[in-house]
Amino acid sequence: MEQSWPLFLKAMSDAPRKSFPFDEFEPRWQVEWEKTRAFRTPNPGDADFDASKPKYYVLDMFPYPSGNGLHVGHPEGYTATDIIGRYKRMNGFNVLHPMGWDAFGLPAEQYAIKTGQHPRTTTERNVANFTAQLKRLGFAYDWDREVNTTDPGYFKWTQWIFLKLYNSYVGDDGKAHPISELEAKGLSREEIDAKRLAYVSSAPVNWCPELGTVLANEEVVDGKSEVGGFPVERRPMRQWMLRITAYAQRLIDELDGLDWPESIKLLQRNWIGRSEGAHVTFKVGESDVTVFTTRPDTLFGATYMVLAPEHPLLAQITTADQLAAVEAYQKSVASKSDLERTELAKEKSGVFTGAYAINPVNEEKIPIWIADYVLMGYGTGAIMAVPAHDERDFEFAKKFELPIKQVVQPPEGKDWQGFTDDGVAVNSGFLDGLTTPEAKKKIAAWLEEKGLGRGTTNYKLRDWLFSRQRYWGEPFPIVWEDGNHRSIPESELPLLPPDLDDFKPTGTPEPPLSKATDWVNYSATAKRELNTMPQWAGSCWYYLRYCDAKNPNRFISEEAERYWMGGGKPGGVDLYVGGTEHAVLHLLYARFWHKVLFDLGYVSTPEPFQRLVNQGLILGEDGQKMSKSRGNVINPDDVVAEYGADALRLYEMFMGPLEQVKPWSMNGVEGVYRFLARVWRLVMEQNQEGEWSLSSVLADVPPDKKLNKALHETIKKCGEDIEKLSFNTAISQMMVCTNAFTAAEKKPIAAVCTFLRVLSPFAPHLAEELNDRLRAAYPQFAAKGSIAHEPWPQFDPEALIVDEVEVVIQVNGKLRDKLTVPAGIAKDEMEKLALASPRAQEFIAGLTVRKVIVVPGKLVNIVAN
RNA sequence: GCCGGCAUGGCGGAAUGGUAGACGCAACGGACUUAAAAUCCGUUGGGGAGCGAUCCCCGUGCGGGUUCGAGUCCCGCUGCCGGUACCA
DSSP, X not given: OTTHHHHHHHHHHHSOOOSSOHXXXXXXXXXXXHHTTTTOOOOTTSTTOOTTSOEEEEEEOOOXXXXXXXXXXXXXXXXXXXXXXXXXXXXTOEEEOOOEEOOOSHHHHHHHHHHOOOHHHHHHHHHHHHHHHHHTTTOOOOGGGOEEXXXXXXXXXXXXXXXXXXXXXXXXXXXXXXXXXXXXXXOOHHXXXXXXXXXXXXXXXXXXXXXXXXXXXXXXXXXXXXXXXXXXXXXXXXXXXXXXXXXXXXXXXXXXXXXXXXXXXXXXXXXXXXXXXXXXXXXXXXXXXXXXXXXXXXXXXXXXEEEOTTOTTHHHHOOHHHXXXXXXXXXXXXXXXXXXXHHGGGSOOOEEEEEEEEOTTTOOEEEEEEOTTSXXXXXXXXXXXXXGGOHHHHHHHHHHTOOOOXXXXXXXXXXXXXXXXXXXXXXXXXXXXOBHHHHHHHHHHHHHHHTSEEEEEEESOXXXXXXXXXXXXXXXXXXXXXXXXXXXXXXXXXXXXXXXXXXXXXXXXXXXXXXXXXXXBSSSSOEEOOXXXXXXXXXXXXXXXXXXXXXXXXXXXXXXXXXXXXXXXXXXXXXXXXXXXXXXXXXXXXXXXXXXXXXXXXXXXXXXESBEEEOOOEEOTTXXXXXXXXXXXXXXXXXXXXXXXXXXXXXXXXXXXTTSOEEOOHHHHHHHHHHHHHHHHHHEEEOTTSOEEEXXXXXXXXXXXXXXXHHHHHHHHHHHHHHTTOHHHHHHHHXXXXXXXXXXXXXXXXXXXXXXXXXXXXXXXXXXXXXXXXXXXXXXXXXXXXXXXXXXXOOOHHHHOOSEEEEEEEETTEEEEEEEXXXXXXXXXXXXXXXXXXXXXHHHTTSOEEEEEEETTTEEXXXXX
16 A cells, blocks of 8 residues: 555646646637637628727737747737737627738748758648647637738739839829829839839848848848848849838828837837938039038038948049059958948048048038948938047047047037037137037028038938848749839739749849749740849738738728728727837838828828737746747647646736736746636536536525625726736736635625626636536526627626725824724814824824825825924 | 836735735645645734734835825936947
């Protein structure tokens, strides 16, 4: 007997008995929901569409279906939106809550290169895996609206939108117009091509030899590719660009009407990087060089000029004796990768060109240098250097012993050398004595009058490099003939990529599509564009496609767009939840496309996303970022297997505020699991054999006053907290309520059923299962169909009213006594009781009462000294 | 450097300017059990006084301030986390 115990214990620990049979009923409900299409959302025009209901569009950032499957970060945002969506449905909204796949992208292609498997095969497999994982979590998605960016029925419209960009330009009104307007005006092909929103450029780009593609600036991190961390070098190549800079100002201004976190708005504003300044033109021999400066007031202090090493005028102005040095410098900069350039950036470098410019304000001859601290891509690629009042110029001037001339007087006690803030102009002729803002205004007017310059606004934002030398992306609906590009007819969309066996990069900038020799030839004389679109393309408009996912005739019907994206606010999507990693790129690109579609009349709102919420990162149990190398990764599948989907959902919401960074804790999962088990045992009891049946302490009785109050407080607080996305406090309130139920000897059935409805958005399987079991015995109380389609319960204000309240008595702000008084007690009555309190008396003895503050029903503070 | 965010028990966290620490975890004690698991009940910020019911003092990163009253508002720091980097 004694020897058999350890064996027995071992068996127990290997297969611990579940506290409630979630493993049995969770999959059953998932099948049931799928079978009955429980969360299908009818569209305007459908027979069962109810136009009288308000809409609520709640959106998750759709995932890239990676081979690793879901991580615990995914269900965090997804559960939050699921709760909101279910709650809104219970409150009478038509809820659009869809899911899809951002399935083009480099990892599948690299896997294809390694294994020879077609990216479509791996993508399909990964999507199937993700789908199964998501379905195991019980999300109320309308799977009929699933979209996949790699589906020809989807990317047909991605290509279509590209053609809209290609065939549009931004007019003087700052809005997109069809290019046909320019044709009507008789502009030449060159003039038109120079205005398109999608245009061809051969500016230097970020070329990544390892990946065999160019990358957008945003995809280069620390001079290395964001994907894979490979070196990136700059080289000029012919590329497709999108003219997002034409929308820079609107992308800043129209943030104002959005309910986004201020920090994200700021991030976007900084990324766009508006700065006010002036263009100033300097004479260089026979030519002109224009510089951009934000400090035109310091023009008198310009002691030299710096051009970017790529500046086109260099060939012309460099003197013979400096030519070798300049060319050597240009070469050294060009061959340097961005990484090397930034690594060496601590030390300024540059070369004198031998040329001089004339400072227009005082006719002074100043030397022209080239240096890589001046970037060709910003402003005019040329600066006037004012070393006295610019840190970078100051450093450069010190290193190369260039003159430093004070033109701004700082406030008392500050050194003028390297002073970059506002002050008073000195040594500046007609500007002397003016404050910096005044001087800026005056010099701008002066420059304009003399025709030497004018006030300008500049943006850091660059045009969006839109082409990639990849296979696994949308092909461009463009062909080339006689060196000119033109669009293919819309009727030829979708343009499918060719089938390739070999996905390897060519090792040259020639894209892999060049290997499809038949496909390449559009006609005897025209060849197809070989680049593909970046992964961002598909995610720029997917939220629109969800509204009308299967429409073969239009990217979204007007009716569906007006209903789901309407609502009288600037943004159409009511709530968008996702990670901060997309704070600039995805959100900026999507806003840009949306504005173009808005200008052209294809959508009815200027912004895509009205309310944005960023979920916080989930850290490992060690408080570190989850990573394979640290071995602290939590797999949601394991959690579901051990504790169930409801427990995972609930735990992710109970961890803390949605937007906060927070560490995982398996003990915490146990905690919410125990809570769910307590709810289960409110309704169910277990016999000796371990079989569950309806609890014998359930009774058709009204709840006592205390329990009823707890219940109605829970209805009220949970509703309010869901609206605020404060799920953690909503759950704690449900725990309080459950504890109140547990304390009751008889469990009142009606109250239990009401509680289950409140619980149902959080733990839908458990709520559904218990409701189902209750219905068999008590059909008059339980929901008739799915509990998900029940209305959210109304709380009874009467139930919240209490007869007596506890008030606090303070003396000089310190808690000294507590009294229980009738709820509606008058102020002066409270004051009298407080002053009469023996404990208060003790503390005010010998003091003079100066003042008594009474907060009705809450506290009395006696001020005495 | 610059820009954001955060800072409350042993831990995750809760607190319209009004009883700091709800709720959960962990820990401890008890009930049930031959024993254990599970479950249920109770205690649990620190220090001190008392046989005890109780009571006092201190306490929300640090230093000031506003207020009858500050975790919460204002000013000045410190630390950690995230983003960004020659943008003229």
